[in-house]
Amino acid sequence: MTREEIGDYLEKLFDKKDFKRSTRDTYKRWLLKLHDFYSNKKMSELTFEDIEKYTKQLISRKLASPDSLKQLIFAVNFLYNTELNRNFKFYNVKIPEAKRKEKDYLTQEEVIRLIDFIPHKKQKAIITTIYACFLERKEVLNLKIEDVDSANKLIYVKSDNADPTRECILSDKHLKILRDYFKSVNPKPKVYLFEGQTPGNPYSGTSLLNALKKNVKDCGINKQITPTTLRKSAIKHMIELGVPLLTLLKELNLNDYKTYEIYNEFCYENYKINFSPLDKIVVKPKLHEFDLLDIEELVLDIKNEELKDYLKEAVSCLRVGALRAGVIFIWTAGIRLIQQRIIKNYPLKQINEELKVIYPKAKEIKTINDFSFVKDDFTIQLSNRLDMYDKFQKNELINSCLGLRNKCGHPSEYNPHPNKVKAFIEDMITLVFNEK
Secondary structure, X not given: OOHHHHHHHHHHHHHHHOOOHHHHHHHHHHHHHHHHHOOOOOHHHOOHHHHHHHHHHHHHOOOOOHHHHHHHHHHHHHHHHHHOXXXXXXXXXXXXXXXXXXXXXXXXXXXXXXXXXXXXXHHHHHHHHHHHHOOOHHHHHOOEHHHEEOOOOEEEEEOOOOOEEEEEEOOHHHHHHHHHHHHHOOOOOOOEOOEOOOOOOEOOHHHHHHHHHHHHHHOOOOOOOXXXXXXXXXXXXXXXXXXXXXXXXXXXXXXXXXXXXXXXXXXXXXXXXXXXXXXXXXXXXXXXXXXXXXXXHHHHHOOOHHHHHHHHHHHHHHHOOOXXXXXXXXXXXXXHHHHHHXXXXXXXXXXXXXXXXXXXXXXXXXXXXHHHHOOHHHHHHHHHHOOOOOHHHHHHHHHHHHHHHHHHHOOOOOOOOHHHHHHHHHHHHHHHHOOO
């Protein structure tokens, strides 16, 4: 058979299996290479030893990567074992292990920075949707306008036959980004949520990839990110937020064990068990008892890294029900922010004069670190004398917020009620963390 005849023969075999185009092309390419290598033999006459010899030649001359060699094995297994009923032991062919490549992914902070940076509203909406809904490139480009259910805060991700396969939560932040995009785009999309230059046709995958790479680079992130790695980043972040990996993969209809292994390695990296349950204390999360949304939004929005570290510690404590520790970290971040505003907005002479009125023995303030010698209630009184806070706000901070912080910080049996902590967080956000 000629090369062309073999190609036609293989296509007929592929038709029986309804192989995807990518699979057809890969199998045909390798089988034709095998034919060219043994051009003096019929393909049906090749033995296992012939194929093994060809494989060893590729390995010794480094003509194919381990992944490519696996494709070759799949191709010859299909032809010789599945179609020609041979019993070749291809699993005995030794293929070099592929070197594990470190995969780039974005941290949550990098994702937030990227989304905030993107100036183009359509690109911002597409990239946000991939991350927020764990979508593959094809899934996000196939979304239709009708798939966005803003009333029920859901996005429906459909398969090729248009049956809903899963529902994705549509958060308020995500919905706002989509609405901003939809208001700005002209002409309005007709069919797909994200359309290209031709009305009624979806945005192209190449345009999406180029837009993502450009925005990642322009916002100062030196990583190679694709829609797939952005999706994987979102999955990794959900695991870091405490969602069980198996539960999440089931939600995404990723049910085969191989996929689980891949994501398990990606999310947990080289994690190894190195302790006994006898040596650790189990602390069960109490998320159902406490709403962290307000403080979590604050952490995501705040730019000051020092304050963000304190607030992230607070969130970690609150998630496991350590309310007293959470209060202390939030207060520490808040009082530090007040100190920063005092130093930034008022002359040192005025600061020290007003502090002396409150506390005559106070050490002179020269830098922000000198506030470590000033009690927190004196700092709040100072902010009142500098007109940062009125009398009511000052009393609220000292009596309610600092009062709760002191109860939580002193050794006692005191254990604040979640509602009390929630009120404390609301007061701190309103009086301190919101820009004045």
